[in-house]
Amino acid sequence: MKLRFSLRFLLLPLLLVLAGSGDRALGKLSPEQAAKLPPATTGKIDFSQDIKPIFEASCIKCHGRGRAKGDFRLDTRATLLKGGESGSAVAPGKSQESLLIEMVSGLDPDNVMPKKGKKLTAEQVGRLRAWIDQGLPWDAGITFAKLEPVNFKPRQPAIALKSNGGNPIDQILRAYFQQNKIAPAKPVEDRVFARRAYLDVIGARVPGRDRLAARRRGIGCLRRGHARRQKGPARAAPAGRQ
């Protein structure tokens, strides 16, 4: 009796270790399971034509463009090889040992990819198998990673500016003005320029000279303790005149 109990204590950890290693062997199918996989298609696989459309239609919304369900990204060949929570999703040259193929073929109904939506057809699985068997060719430049908004990147337009050609903005506009026969406006003093920029950019007027003067007077009055008496005229001063 005593011996049996201690054997049980020995067996339990052993079983746990075996169960653990079973998990790690995901993607290694038994010969019977492997026989059930759709056969690899024949002929050379072209990534852009044969594989990209499958990923785009069925996988990218969960494994690309910034998404990584199961910690698995299909962004590039490198992220595919790296795999997700269960390790590498593909074994180059060995489709029957690739977790990805096991999942898309639906051998285990509880573990099928795509997780939602239409299952892949036997022909599509066969194409993915052929692609893996042929060493996963992946056209350079194709990525399913999240795309950066192009307009956030600083651009440096190629414009030859002359050091003696005046303000760079005037230089850029000169060609346009010449082409459209527009006489460029004369240079203006800073205040006028600031006012125009205000009107153009925020549609509001810069405080005008009178108002600025009135404000200054107001502040002076406050300082001298005459705020109440002077408040009226200061307020009534014409607003926003240039």
Ligand code: HEC
């Ligand atoms: C609707 C979302 C969704 C779609 C679409 C989808 N997946 Fe998944 N995928 C998941 C989730 C969630 C997991 C995490 C495991 C789980 O919950 O089953 C996962 C896990 C995986 C894994 C295992 C990652 C790991 O290491 O554990 C692989 C490989 C995979 N998906 C491949 C694919 C492929 C290939 C496609 C397209 C044919 C696809 N998935 C489409 C949601 C999706």
